Amino acid sequence: MSKSLRDLLAAAHRRPLAAEHDSAGVLQRIVEGAAEVTGARYAALGVYDSDGAITTFVHHGIEDAAAHRIGRLPRGEGLLGRVIVADSPIRLDDLGSDPRSCGFPEHHPPMRSFLGAPIGRSGRRFGNLYLTEKAGGSSFDDEDEALVMALAAFAACAIENNELIASERARAAAAARQVEAEESERAKRETLVAVIAAQEAERARVSRDLHDDIGQALTSVLLGLRLIDGPDDVTMAEPGEVRRRVDELRDLVAAALRQTRRLAFELRPTVLDDVGLAPALSRLAAEVAERSGLRVDAVVDGAPERDHLAADVATVVYRVVQEALTNVVRHANASTASVAVTVHSGRLRAVVEDDGIGFDPLAPATGHLGLQGMKERAQLVDGTVHVVSAPGSGTTVVLEVPVG
Numbered sequence: 001m002s003k004s005l006r007d008l009l010a011a012a013h014r015r016p017l018a019a020e021h022d023s024a025g026v027l028q029r030i031v032e033g034a035a036e037v038t039g040a041r042y043a044a045l046g047v048y049d050s051d052g053a054i055t056t057f058v059h060h061g062i063e064d065a066a067a068h069r070i071g072r073l074p075r076g077e078g079l080l081g082r083v084i085v086a087d088s089p090i091r092l093d094d095l096g097s098d099p100r101s102c103g104f105p106e107h108h109p110p111m112r113s114f115l116g117a118p119i120g121r122s123g124r125r126f127g128n129l130y131l132t133e134k135a136g137g138s139s140f141d142d143e144d145e146a147l148v149m150a151l152a153a154f155a156a157c158a159i160e161n162n163e164l165i166a167s168e169r170a171r172a173a174a175a176a177r178q179v180e181a182e183e184s185e186r187a188k189r190e191t192l193v194a195v196i197a198a199q200e201a202e203r204a205r206v207s208r209d210l211h212d213d214i215g216q217a218l219t220s221v222l223l224g225l226r227l228i229d230g231p232d233d234v235t236m237a238e239p240g241e242v243r244r245r246v247d248e249l250r251d252l253v254a255a256a257l258r259q260t261r262r263l264a265f266e267l268r269p270t271v272l273d274d275v276g277l278a279p280a281l282s283r284l285a286a287e288v289a290e291r292s293g294l295r296v297d298a299v300v301d302g303a304p305e306r307d308h309l310a311a312d313v314a315t316v317v318y319r320v321v322q323e324a325l326t327n328v329v330r331h332a333n334a335s336t337a338s339v340a341v342t343v344h345s346g347r348l349r350a351v352v353e354d355d356g357i358g359f360d361p362l363a364p365a366t367g368h369l370g371l372q373g374m375k376e377r378a379q380l381v382d383g384t385v386h387v388v389s390a391p392g393s394g395t396t397v398v399l400e401v402p403v404g
Helices: 003-014 023-038 064-070 078-085 142-229 239-267 270-274 277-292 311-332 371-379
Strands: 040-048 054-060 090-092 114-121 124-134 295-300 336-344 347-354 384-389 395-402
Touching (some): 114 142, 124 142, 270 311, 371 395
Parallel strands (some): 295 336
Antiparallel strands (some): 114 124, 336 347
């Protein structure tokens, strides 16, 4: 075995190109191995596009500072251009004397002996190897050419392998993006379904209230009017009885009006539009306390109104606090509750606490606490809801919403 062949095998063993997945590293190893096995002072590798223009040029033997002074990369013209389209290596004793040579740019070192070899596989060309200035001033010979062609074939496999890996990574990244997009779309659909379900539940509740409270009240009014107007009712001759029944009807109408106003307020508190979130929450706390007998303390920062809080954010904050207080009244068996709303560093924080019986947040949902609905509302404005509770220690609901 010749020394040059031993050098080639040693270089391949020290620089396992097929295991290298970094494109720049592969190209650099190619030019270094080619220079080593041929005894060339300078080596370079050009990668070109489908039009034959060099897109990447990796060199060995010229210092970075000297390469910077030389400036632009080769353009694939002259002799380099001939190597690009050649099907076999080109070997010259004197590069400068060849009529195909275009000369060297300023600051380029002198070069005489030359060996250019194509890098390709299965009819496809990746680029070319360029070797110059063989050691001792001699010319490249047949053995150098055979060694470089063997290395070029090996390099073509390595480059192709690197391209396959890059292609697989691109496909994997595209698949990951597709999965992410599908997951995002699924989450949006689930959120939309949950919002629609919450809206339908709200409509069902309002429908029941209209039927059970206001409907029954108006039915009673109609019955009372018939009694007053009934010609066969002998009691109608008594003015006092007529007055009593009119007073009852007046009370029924007043109660129905209060119920109507309450439902309208729950659907969209006009105070949110009129004066803002802080008064709406203070009024909500007062009404909950009045209806339930629960003592409710409310401390609400008025900064959001001064900063022009978005209407959708104000509605979400109001609804979450409303739902939390409703849960306290219905389930907590509490004597006191508090509402605290603060704004700091571009985030609004609403905290609803009670001294009730508490519950286990990790236990299976019972379906009546509305916690999921609060979380889904918060997500609509990029907010979060956290619930802290334990049996016997009360419950704390914390809403955080960006307002900056």
